[in-house]
Amino acid sequence: MRDCVKFYIDGRWVEPVGTGKFEVIDPATERVAGQLRMGAAEDVNRAVTAARRAFDTYSRTTREQRVELLQRVAAQFEARKADLQAAVTAEMGCPNWLAEQAQVPLPATHINVAIELLKTYAFDHLSGITMVSKKPIGVCALITPWNWPISLAITKIIPALAVGCTMVWKPSEFAPFSAQILAEIMEAAKVPPGVFNMIFGDGPTVGAALSSHPEVDAVSITGSTRAGVEVARNAAATVKRVHQELGGKSPNVILEDADLEKAVASGVRYMFLNSGQTCSVPSRMIVPRSKLEQVVAIAKATAETLQVGPPDSGAFVGPLVNASQWNRVQQLIQKGIDEGATLVVGGVGKPAGLAQGYYVKPTIFSDVTNDMTIAREEIFGPVLAIEPYDSVDEAVRIANDTPYGLAAYVHAGTLEKAREVGSRIRAGQVCLNGDLDLLDPHSPFGGCKMSGNGREWGAFGFEAFLEETAYVGYQPASAAS
Incomplete structure (x- = not known):
């Protein structure tokens, strides 16, 4: 004590x-x-x-x-x-x-x-x-x-x-x-x-x-x-x-020519880091509709490698901070199901074998539209929404269609293309072609x-x-x- x-x-x-x-x-x-x-x-x-x-x-x-x-x-x-x-x-x-x-x-x-x-x-x-x-x-x-x-x-x-x-x-x-x-x-x-x-x-x-x-x-x-x-x-x-x-509801825009494996896998890992309890995490993965099936497969495979468990177990994902937060996240996961998003992995309830502790199943939804609750509200838990787009202009529109503007992420085949699309997104910090280690303590954050x-x-x-x-x-x- x-x-x-x-x-x-x-x-x-x-x-x-x-x-x-x-x-x-x-x-x-x-x-x-x-x-x-x-x-x-x-x-x-x-x-x-x-x-x-x-x-x-x-x-x-x-x-x-x-x-x-x-x-x-x-x-x-x-x-x-x-x-x-x-x-x-x-x-x-x-x-x-x-x-x-x-x-x-x-x-x-x-x-x-x-x-x-x-x-x-x-x-x-x-x-x-x-x-x-x-x-x-x-x-x-x-x-x-x-x-x-x-x-x-x-x-x-x-x-x-x-x-x-x-x-x-x-x-x-x-x-x-x-x-x-x-x-x-x-x-x-x-x-x-x-x-x-x-x-x-x-x-x-x-x-x-x-x-x-x-x-x-x-x-x-x-x-x-x-x-x-x-x-x-x-x-x-x-x-x-x-x-x-x-708060934040940060978009992660992945373009057609991006390294899909790297962009999707890093986005999933960053989303679930700290049990999703970070205001700047890329909670909306905005991807080309033509590659949605491939994106979902990579995201699901990545999530399934991320163990959930106690602090000393070596697990990637720990519990949420308290019962109130756990209940809120459960309600929002159920809301995603009720509003018609496709549950890729995870869902309501605690992970198997973890009856004690405020643990949440790392959850991914696909076929999310930007009017759904899970695309609008900051969940503050390990819940990722994958939203498809048909053009770059639509991707930018989806990214900006949020009351928040804390962070954003852009993945493209070239840095020049990432810069171009990133410049169109309203956010205090835009990370270009970055992985989990993209952090600059000299940069402005807000x-x-x-x-x-x-x-x-x-x-x-x-x-x-x-x-x-x-x-x-x-x-x-x-x-x-």
Whole structure:
């Protein structure tokens, strides 16, 4: 049993004001794995007050001081890698191999990228007679989900620290174990009191209090579109910046001349990675109708090689995070059947031999049309929809016919063709002829439409926590000419 019963506020572990309790269930066994205390509005106020008090000093630290701080964080993160891997497995049933190869190494990469960027990042530039200076925006509320709990937190916390902001972080109540370790890392790295604060709680209580707090200057949330809308609504009265990285229903357009085996197989593997619980996965495979039969055969064969099982079994697919998510995915699979899609593999119910745990059969539907529920809604589980098209123009239309715009994927026989079709798709990130290893931590990550606004990763992550001040007349007009 793991207990997360204290909050980290103003450089100390403190007793919460809130009295609510929450049991964390191990998704692989359905047994209680730990408990945490849930915060109240007064906990939010304590944390925000500490962050506001610390901002005046921390915002004026030098670049060199912040580089040294991030280097200390990186060292402490490295020292706690094994603990983080065990935590993310316990709280979300993540396969051991995925924790070791992705859930923990990816955030470590983002920390190191931020350190190198900070050393040379241009906070000031002259424009005529005006000096434009990028300043830390202030006290930031950071709200993160459970599906990539370490990575999604680090891509907010580290850029905010890098540019001189202070923060209050609310991790998901479903992923508190890794969050507590991250707070311990910040403590061990000697982040100044009040600069980093962490409180547990749910969205309606702690999330709402954070996003509406008048002393919070910016909110950065990664989560569902529903949660993003609520944060924006709560933040509106105080006219603060709201950065949202939300849901997705990403198209994977495979063209006639693509390497079909590679494109389909990689698309299936990526869709089922992390049990399909990733907002940017290619959940709609859009393929030439003339090759639909071949595509379905490859997709089915690939899916049947992907074992489902407990974290320590070597399985590719683990459980979903909780019972609520499992029930929702089951309902959507049944909806696909009811609406007439062809079930290729998988279906409702648990995989054979896995009676305990929130396991889902990796499921593929074919003959999906874009008006079906499984083509419209973000399922957030291992469910792939294959949609046929008759022309490239129709493929692009299908790809863009979605309220979301987070990511997209294009596979073609040549990079030039992939670029051409990719340029026509509305998404924040378009991956061209890529496999599972296509990842650039320097690239901007974020979406358009109902997938949110703003960008994270690399230098773009810094800019989410900066605002410009123009010093007009900084340089005499004669010198500027």
